[in-house]
Amino acid sequence: MYEQKTKPTDASVNEFIEQIEKPSKKQDAYRLLDIFYEETGYEPVLWGPSIIGYGAYHYKYATGHEGDAAITGFSPRKTAHALYLDPGDDRREELLSKLGKHKSGKSCVYINKIADIDEAVLREMIRRTVTAVKERYPE
Numbered sequence: 001m002y003e004q005k006t007k008p009t010d011a012s013v014n015e016f017i018e019q020i021e022k023p024s025k026k027q028d029a030y031r032l033l034d035i036f037y038e039e040t041g042y043e044p045v046l047w048g049p050s051i052i053g054y055g056a057y058h059y060k061y062a063t064g065h066e067g068d069a070a071i072t073g074f075s076p077r078k079t080a081h082a083l084y085l086d087p088g089d090d091r092r093e094e095l096l097s098k099l100g101k102h103k104s105g106k107s108c109v110y111i112n113k114i115a116d117i118d119e120a121v122l123r124e125m126i127r128r129t130v131t132a133v134k135e136r137y138p139e
Contacts (some may be wrong), residue, residue, distance in 0.1 A: 006048040007068070013044045013052055020076055028114045029076040032083075035119065039126040040072060051075045051084070055130065057137040072129045080110040083122070086129040088136075095125050 013033065020026040033044055033052065042054040053070025060066035075082040080103070086092070087107040096104055100117035103110040109125075111117050 006051060008045045008047050008053065008056065008070075011046040013046050016046055016050070016052070017076065024113065025076060025078075025081075028081060029074075031114050032074050032076070032081060035123060036073065036126060039123050040130050042071070044073075045070070047073070050077070053084075055133075057133055057139075059137055071133045072126055080112050083109040083111065083125075084129075085109055085125050086132045089125070089128050089132060091128065092125075095121055095128075099125070 017026060017029045017033065020029055029052075036052070036054050037044060040054040044052050044054060045056075047053040047070050051070065051073055052075065053073035055071035056068055057071055058066065058068050070084065072086075073084045075084075084107060089095070096102065096109065098118060099109070099121045101112065102117060
């Protein structure tokens with residue numbers, strides 16, 4: 001049976017951030033910590049070794065695969081901050097066009113530093129993610 005690898009842990013989010021070597025990356029991680037908390041209202045939790053997640057939901061696919069995931073969050077990686085935002089948002093492309101300097105994958109948006117982006121747009125994307133996930137996966 002499949003066992004989910006990325007699970008919530010009891011590890012300290014602040015201790016995790018303190019291990020970031022580059023001062024500007026660490027400062028941005030603390031700023032993202034505040035932004036995500038302010039927009040979600042959820043306490044940050046370290047999921048696996050490197051994802052700071054906010055809220056949680058349980059999913060179950062038609063295949064029978066199921067598990068738990070953070071509603072939204074970020075991971076301060078060496079090359080860029082990975083932001084976990086709803087890939088199914090019907091305004092995603094419009095908002096990404098206003099976000100500022102970034103790269104995007106299916107469910108991640110990558111930013112090098114907060115100074116490169118419009119914080120108000122990020123905040124809207126976070127709020128929209130929380131709303132969409134809660135609607136898609138009601139408790």
